[in-house]
Amino acid sequence: MDLIRLILNVLWLIFGGLISAFGWFFGGALLALTIVGLPWTFAAWRIGAYTLWPFGREVVWRDPDAGDIGAGPVGVVLNVIWFIFAGWYIALSHLIAAFFEAIIIIGIPFAIKDLELAKLALAPVGRTIRDKP
Structure with missing residues (x-):
């Protein structure tokens, strides 16, 4: 299974x-240049890291009881702002990519990952990435 994940990640x-x-x-990086964009900077970088090597990893919500500001009500507000200004059209681009990948059978695993990225692009704050068991 690890060999298949490696091949899928390289492709x-x-x-x-x-x-x-x-x-x-x-x-x-552009978000980091502005003071207003700082709350979303690390979420964008987390998604970038996931995008580099997605197979064998999964996106999960962080525990809201851990004292993390992004996993509580502040995270909800940040996700709503993100959705309005950036999330919906980034998710749309991943949906379009998933549609074209799913046309051929060999592209289905890639389409599934693009669907996960579309879901993540809608509300990235309060999420974390972990290895699949």
Whole structure:
């Protein structure tokens, strides 16, 4: 199973994962340049890191009881603002990519990851990435 994950990750990286991750890292850097964008900077970089090597990893909500500001009510407000100004059209781009990847059978695993990225792009604050068991 680890060999399959490695092959899928390498193919993902070659056929668009590197470009997508660069976009997330660049967007996070632009957000970091502004004081207003700082709350979303680390979320964008987290998504960029996930985009580089997505197979074998999963996105989960952080525990709201851990005292993390982004996992509580502040995170909800930040996600609503994100959705209005950036999330919906980034998610739309991942949905379009998933549609074209799912046309052929070999692209279905990549389409599933793009659907996960679309869901993550809608509300990135309060999420974390962990290895799948």
